[in-house]
Amino acid sequence: MDTHCAPILVADDESPIREMLREALELDGHRVVEAEDGQAALAHALREPVALVVSDISMPGLSGLELLIGLRAAACRVPVILMTAYTGHHTEAKALRYGAYGFVAKPFDLAMLVSMVRRALATR
Numbered sequence: 001m002d003t004h005c006a007p008i009l010v011a012d013d014e015s016p017i018r019e020m021l022r023e024a025l026e027l028d029g030h031r032v033v034e035a036e037d038g039q040a041a042l043a044h045a046l047r048e049p050v051a052l053v054v055s056d057i058s059m060p061g062l063s064g065l066e067l068l069i070g071l072r073a074a075a076c077r078v079p080v081i082l083m084t085a086y087t088g089h090h091t092e093a094k095a096l097r098y099g100a101y102g103f104v105a106k107p108f109d110l111a112m113l114v115s116m117v118r119r120a121l122a123t124r
Contacts, residue, residue, distance in 0.1 A: 011041035011055040038062030042070045057084040079120040
């Protein structure tokens with residue numbers, strides 16, 4: 001799959017953050033689909049292949065960590081980048097055990113996140 005045309009799934013319950021990420025990733029040449037929560041993101045990723053998931057950890061219902069666990073339980077090995085305003089070694093350690101590609105602390109540098117996305121797609 002051509003990583004520059006890869007569909008990227010952005011999951012965040014805050015629409016301004018989803019819009020900002022979509023715009024930045026589309027400017028970088030990626031196709032982006034959005035999900036307003038972890039449940040919608042998981043359903044989409046299991047229904048339609050995506051090359052990468054960028055997800056907030058803290059969302060109502062299914063969290064970003066639970067989304068990651070659900071993807072792995074379904075044998076979906078897509079790279080997952082988790083965003084959080086609340087850092088904690090326990091959450092990071094658990095996410096790494098389930099194969100998260102990386103973490104981004106909110107507020108984040110958009111250029112740094114786009115660079116991380118590029119690196120994650122290059123490892124596929």
